[in-house]
Amino acid sequence: CPHCVNCTNKNIDLESELRKVREELTNSLQLKEEKGDLEKMRAEHTNLLIDMERMRADRIHINEAIKQEKGVLAEMERDKRSRYNELMEINDRIAESERVLGEQRAQQKRDLDSLKTEAEQLKKTVTELNIQKENMVHEAAQTQQTLAKDRRVFEEEIRQKKGKFWRKPAPAPL
Numbered sequence: 001c002p003h004c005v006n007c008t009n010k011n012i013d014l015e016s017e018l019r020k021v022r023e024e025l026t027n028s029l030q031l032k033e034e035k036g037d038l039e040k041m042r043a044e045h046t047n048l049l050i051d052m053e054r055m056r057a058d059r060i061h062i063n064e065a066i067k068q069e070k071g072v073l074a075e076m077e078r079d080k081r082s083r084y085n086e087l088m089e090i091n092d093r094i095a096e097s098e099r100v101l102g103e104q105r106a107q108q109k110r111d112l113d114s115l116k117t118e119a120e121q122l123k124k125t126v127t128e129l130n131i132q133k134e135n136m137v138h139e140a141a142q143t144q145q146t147l148a149k150d151r152r153v154f155e156e157e158i159r160q161k162k163g164k165f166w167r168k169p170a171p172a173p174l
Helices: 008-162
Strands: none
Touching: none
C-alpha cells in the first residue's frame, strides 16, 4: 500500500517511529545525564587524584619528618646512654673514693687508737720516771746527808787521832 492518508500502516509506522524517536530522546537524555554524571565523576576523579597527590606529598613530608624525628630520637638515645655511662663511671669513682676514704678513716682510727695507747703508755712511763726521779732525789738527799754525816764523823775521828794541829777542811759542795 502506498500509504494513503487513512492508512493504518502509516499510523503504525508513525507510532513506531515516534517510539523510536522517544527512545532515542530518552537515550539521548540518559546519555546527556550520564555524560553529565560522567563529567561530574571525571571532576571528582580529578579532585580525588589531586587529593591523593596532596596526600602522597603529605605522606612523603610526614615520612621525612618521622625520619628526622627518629634521627633526633636516636641521637637523644645515644646522648642518654652516653650520659648514663658517664654517670655510672662517676658513680663508680665515687664508690671507689668512698671505699678508699673508708679504708683511710679506718687506718686513721687505728693509728689514733695506737697513738692514744702509746700516749697512755708514755704517761705511765713519765709517771713512773717521775716517781723514780723523786725516789732518786730523795735517796740522793739521804745519801748526801749520810755522806755528810759520815764525813763529819770521819773528820772528827781524824782530828781526834791527829790532835789539835789538824786544820779544818773547807765545806764540801752539796
